[in-house]
Amino acid sequence: MKFKSISKILAVLTVFLISAPFVSAQECYGDGDVNNDGISLSVADMVALARGITNCGYTIPAPWGADLDGNCIIDSADFAIYYCFYKTGISCLPPGFPLLTCCDPQIDIAFIWGDANGNHTINILDVTAILSYLYRSVPRPDPDFTGDANGDGSFGILDATYLIAYLFKSGPAPQCSSQFFD
Numbered sequence: 001m002k003f004k005s006i007s008k009i010l011a012v013l014t015v016f017l018i019s020a021p022f023v024s025a026q027e028c029y030g031d032g033d034v035n036n037d038g039i040s041l042s043v044a045d046m047v048a049l050a051r052g053i054t055n056c057g058y059t060i061p062a063p064w065g066a067d068l069d070g071n072c073i074i075d076s077a078d079f080a081i082y083y084c085f086y087k088t089g090i091s092c093l094p095p096g097f098p099l100l101t102c103c104d105p106q107i108d109i110a111f112i113w114g115d116a117n118g119n120h121t122i123n124i125l126d127v128t129a130i131l132s133y134l135y136r137s138v139p140r141p142d143p144d145f146t147g148d149a150n151g152d153g154s155f156g157i158l159d160a161t162y163l164i165a166y167l168f169k170s171g172p173a174p175q176c177s178s179q180f181f182d
């Protein structure tokens with residue numbers, strides 16, 4: 001009798017386990033598909049990442065996809081990997097790519113739009129930096145998309161005059177561009 005009861009309990013338990021929905025924790029990988037369009041490591045993904053870690057108010061569609069080094073932080077280190085991949089190819093990707101990361105990574109603002117010299121503030125030195133890049137053959141930072149102060153997708157004297165207007169004539173703040181150039 002006792003044996004029969006145990007068998008019955010085991011049978012019920014087996015049916016329950018088989019019919020219960022299998023719930024697993026969501027896993028997210030830094031696969032490079034930042035804009036969540038199904039294509040990994042495209043230029044559009046790199047642009048999405050650049051905008052996401054710049055003070056542009058842009059929300060990265062799939063932030064976990066941007067975390068190529070799998071440390072649960074989206075920052076300039078991930079951008080450096082993308083940029084290296086963009087320039088030189090697959091050897092820049094971390095061993096074991098794509099790495100498992102967290103699904104809600106922290107985002108670190110690494111770039112300030114209009115900060116042409118890359119020191120995280122905007123002042124007259126950015127104007128002189130732009131002029132030096134243009135006229136004194138001083139090498140520009142690579143990449144230097146934030147030097148496009150007026151956000152027209154190119155780098156030139158208009159970016160210097162735009163910054164002067166912003167700094168000294170109450171002109172509009174530097175404009176984030178959706179384009180990327182280097």
Ligand SMILES: [Ca+2]
Binds near residue numbers: 036037039040041
């Ligand atoms: Ca993509």
Ligand SMILES: [Ca+2]
Binds near residue numbers: 066068070072073
């Ligand atoms: Ca990272």
Ligand SMILES: [Ca+2]
Binds near residue numbers: 118122123
């Ligand atoms: Ca600066």
Ligand SMILES: [Ca+2]
Binds near residue numbers: 147152156158
């Ligand atoms: Ca420009």
